Amino acid sequence: MENPYKAYPVRIDSIDVATQDKSLRTFKFVFLNEGDEEKFAYESGQFAELSIPGKGEIPIGIASSPTEKGFVKFTVFRTGLVTNHLHNMKVGDIMGVRGPLGNSYPLKDLEGKNIVIIGAGFAFTTLRSTIVYLLDPKNRSRFGNIDVIYGARNPGMILYKDELTVWEKRDDINMHITVDSTDDPSWTYHTGFVPTITETQAPKADENTYAIMCGPPMMLKFTKPVLDKLGYSHDKIIMSLENRMKCGIGICGRCNIGKELICKDGPVFTLEQLKHMPEEDT
Amino acid sequence: MKVINIDKEKWASGVESLTSTYRLFGPVKEDDSHNFKELKKGELPDLAYGNSKLSPKSAVFPPSEAMFTYSLDEKNENHHILNDVKKDYSPRAVLGIRPCDAKAVSLVRMNFDTKEYRDPYWMDAFEATTFVGLACDNPCSTCFCTSTGCGPFSEEGLDVLLVENGNAYIAKALTAKGEKLMDAAGFKTAGDDSAIAAKKAAAEAKITASIETDKLSEKVIMDLYDAPIWDDISFSCINCCTCTYACPTCWCFDIQDENKGLSGVRMRNWDSCMTPLFTMHGSGHNPRSQKKQRVRQRFMHKLKYFLDKYQKGIMCVGCGRCVQQCPVNIDIRTVSKKMNDYVAAS
Numbered sequence: 057m058e059n060p061y062k063a064y065p066v067r068i069d070s071i072d073v074a075t076q077d078k079s080l081r082t083f084k085f086v087f088l089n090e091g092d093e094e095k096f097a098y099e100s101g102q103f104a105e106l107s108i109p110g111k112g113e114i115p116i117g118i119a120s121s122p123t124e125k126g127f128v129k130f131t132v133f134r135t136g137l138v139t140n141h142l143h144n145m146k147v148g149d150i151m152g153v154r155g156p157l158g159n160s161y162p163l164k165d166l167e168g169k170n171i172v173i174i175g176a177g178f179a180f181t182t183l184r185s186t187i188v189y190l191l192d193p194k195n196r197s198r199f200g201n202i203d204v205i206y207g208a209r210n211p212g213m214i215l216y217k218d219e220l221t222v223w224e225k226r227d228d229i230n231m232h233i234t235v236d237s238t239d240d241p242s243w244t245y246h247t248g249f250v251p252t253i254t255e256t257q258a259p260k261a262d263e264n265t266y267a268i269m270c271g272p273p274m275m276l277k278f279t280k281p282v283l284d285k286l287g288y289s290h291d292k293i294i295m296s297l298e299n300r301m302k303c304g305i306g307i308c309g310r311c312n313i314g315k316e317l318i319c320k321d322g323p324v325f326t327l328e329q330l331k332h333m334p335e336e337d338t
Numbered sequence: 339m340k341v342i343n344i345d346k347e348k349w350a351s352g353v354e355s356l357t358s359t360y361r362l363f364g365p366v367k368e369d370d371s372h373n374f375k376e377l378k379k380g381e382l383p384d385l386a387y388g389n390s391k392l393s394p395k396s397a398v399f400p401p402s403e404a405m406f407t408y409s410l411d412e413k414n415e416n417h418h419i420l421n422d423v424k425k426d427y428s429p430r431a432v433l434g435i436r437p438c439d440a441k442a443v444s445l446v447r448m449n450f451d452t453k454e455y456r457d458p459y460w461m462d463a464f465e466a467t468t469f470v471g472l473a474c475d476n477p478c479s480t481c482f483c484t485s486t487g488c489g490p491f492s493e494e495g496l497d498v499l500l501v502e503n504g505n506a507y508i509a510k511a512l513t514a515k516g517e518k519l520m521d522a523a524g525f526k527t528a529g530d531d532s533a534i535a536a537k538k539a540a541a542e543a544k545i546t547a548s549i550e551t552d553k554l555s556e557k558v559i560m561d562l563y564d565a566p567i568w569d570d571i572s573f574s575c576i577n578c579c580t581c582t583y584a585c586p587t588c589w590c591f592d593i594q595d596e597n598k599g600l601s602g603v604r605m606r607n608w609d610s611c612m613t614p615l616f617t618m619h620g621s622g623h624n625p626r627s628q629k630k631q632r633v634r635q636r637f638m639h640k641l642k643y644f645l646d647k648y649q650k651g652i653m654c655v656g657c658g659r660c661v662q663q664c665p666v667n668i669d670i671r672t673v674s675k676k677m678n679d680y681v682a683a684s
């Protein structure tokens with residue numbers, strides 16, 4: 057059996073500044089060794105440890121979709137030791153990727169269902185992976201209606217803008233893009249917080265409709281009651297959690313909430329499951 | 339199972355014979371306490387010890403251990419690529435481990451050896467190790483192993499159990515690994531274990547302390563979590579982490595890169611849920627910023643989460659180390675009683 061702590065060596069293939077304030081960059085990696093890409097077979101919603109020898113490892117959601125081949129992509133917010141170092145790296149630099157880790161969004165179970173995807177801020181990465189997967193010609197017909205509600209602080213903070221523009225124009229996905237506020241007169245999309253936009257734009261709940269939600273704690277806190285009001289039952293609200301991590305494989309004991317380990321039993325849970333798990337902040 | 343009689347006069351030469359095939363670990367007296375150390379040539383384990391200050395978990399799970407090495411020198415062909423560290427997993431034996439500490443190893447194994455992942459460092463060390471236990475005839479006043487599914491003569495997790503009997507040890511070789519070690523030591527004289535039952539009963543009778551856990555499995559996690567007991571329990575804790583480092587069933591670790599010039603080592607180090615940094619997010623947000631949350635985590639993990647997750651009892655073998663060494667006298671038995679007695683208002 058292989059050492060689950062050992063990262064696959066990768067080369068940085070491209071780096072794109074993802075937001076106007078440069079606090080987020082999207083990194084595309086290619087695997088150095090033949091066969092590693094196949095071993096890294098992943099599903100939307102999973103994450104990986106980006107491993108920079110000399111600096112450390114960080115858990116980051118996989119932003120590329122399993123339908124995209126030849127590379128794996130992550131969008132990283134600059135905040136502390138490792139993320140700052142990563143932001144200063146160059147195309148061609150060598151580092152490691154370890155994973156895929158954690159469970160995934162239960163897309164197999166959602167076949168034939170309508171899906172509303174709700175995201176905010178830079179927690180849109182694994183949702184991007186999900187959307188790309190769902191829109192793939194081989195997959196789209198297996199799912200019902202798809203709605204996406206995505207909010208950022210201002211137009212400059214919107215991730216994956218080029219792709220959003222393309223998805224906007226398609227008739228097999230309903231995009232509801234919003235910003236908290238803007239003074240840009242040419243802004244043609246929504247203005248307002250994600251919970252408010254969810255209230256007016258999200259489809260009404262029914263037996264066949266599921267919500268997938270990922271975002272900062274405040275957004276989640278205020279969107280949950282809106283989904284309640286729209287009639288979404290808690291087993292149909294799917295969320296992704298975050299906690300500080302090290303091993304990512306359920307061994308180092310760091311990331312638990314109650315008896316669940318976020319890195320291995322999660323990061324994806326239904327709201328129904330979360331009701332039986334402590335909220336660690338209290 | 340084989341019963342062997344070991345004349346105490348032959349013990350030293352037997353241990354000496356083992357050194358050609360095994361690395362030996364055993365209790366060694368340092369200042370005023372004992373700890374498990376790798377034995378130097380000619381050194382004997384001090385079997386007259388009561389309980390070691392730190393548990394012997396370090397024999398398979400060192401406080402600090404190298405995982406990988408790497409080069410940061412771009413002139414080096416394999417720079418920034420992790421290399422395995424050559425490790426010595428030749429046979430090793432822990433001599434004189436107490437039955438509670440051996441049971442702890444088998445509990446901790448459930449964490450390091452799972453269906454999905456096998457921790458190679460812990461497991462390779464574990465598989466290389468033969469555990470030679472020493473039954474406890476004189477338990478400490480803080481021992482409560484008989485109420486944790488263990489006991490002073492418990493055999494769980496052991497390859498050999500030694501029972502002191504006058505001028506001899508009665509050795510029960512419990513596994514093939516144990517028999518092999520007895521052979522290697524040249525301990526071959528058939529023995530008689532009929533004296534063990536009475537000694538076992540006598541030792542068990544000396545243990546008067548106990549932990550109440552009988553109602554824990556029927557409790558609901560959220561009820562215990564929200565119970566109004568944690569402020570009181572955690573009030574005096576100074577977050578010194580002694581309890582977690584001394585405990586044989588605590589296994590949390592951190593991973594850190596240590597650089598020297600243009601090369602470095604990825605290390606893993608014991609960590610403790612009693613420190614605020616343990617759960618601090620990059621954003622500064624910390625789900626366990628208060629000690630109440632951290633103390634609750636430690637006891638909920640040991641007495642409820644582990645119990646519910648594995649259905650193999652609590653994550654405590656009753657060695658009493660945390661009770662003895664906590665500078666402010668926080669006692670897991672008192673905490674367990676509070677949890678066990680707690681009834682949520684409906």
Ligand SMILES: Cc1cc2nc3c(=O)[nH]c(=O)nc-3n(C[C@H](O)[C@H](O)[C@H](O)COP(=O)(O)OP(=O)(O)OC[C@H]3O[C@@H](n4cnc5c(N)ncnc54)[C@H](O)[C@@H]3O)c2cc1C
Pocket residue numbers: 103112113114115116117118131132133134135136137138139140178181182297298299300301302323618619620621
């Ligand atoms: C499942 C999951 C998915 C994530 N996806 C993304 C993503 O797509 N994009 C993104 O920008 N960020 C993501 N994060 C958050 C990201 O992991 C942290 O921002 C990052 O670890 C901070 O590392 P640092 O070294 O810069 O910060 P420091 O504060 O210097 O952190 C030091 C170390 O602590 C640990 N750590 C600190 N904060 C966190 C945290 N929030 N979560 C986990 N470990 C932490 C890491 O091991 C880190 O190296 C995700 C976190 C999790 C758990």
Ligand code: SF4
Pocket residue numbers: 574575576577578579580581582612663664665666667668
């Ligand atoms: S030994 Fe006592 S004071 Fe120290 S962290 Fe543990 S409970 Fe707190």
Ligand code: SF4
Pocket residue numbers: 581584585586587588640653654655656657658659660661670
């Ligand atoms: S919790 Fe305390 S008594 Fe129980 S095994 Fe750990 S150190 Fe020993």
Ligand code: FES
Pocket residue numbers: 300301302303304305306307308309310311312317318319320
């Ligand atoms: S990160 Fe190690 S257990 Fe989850």
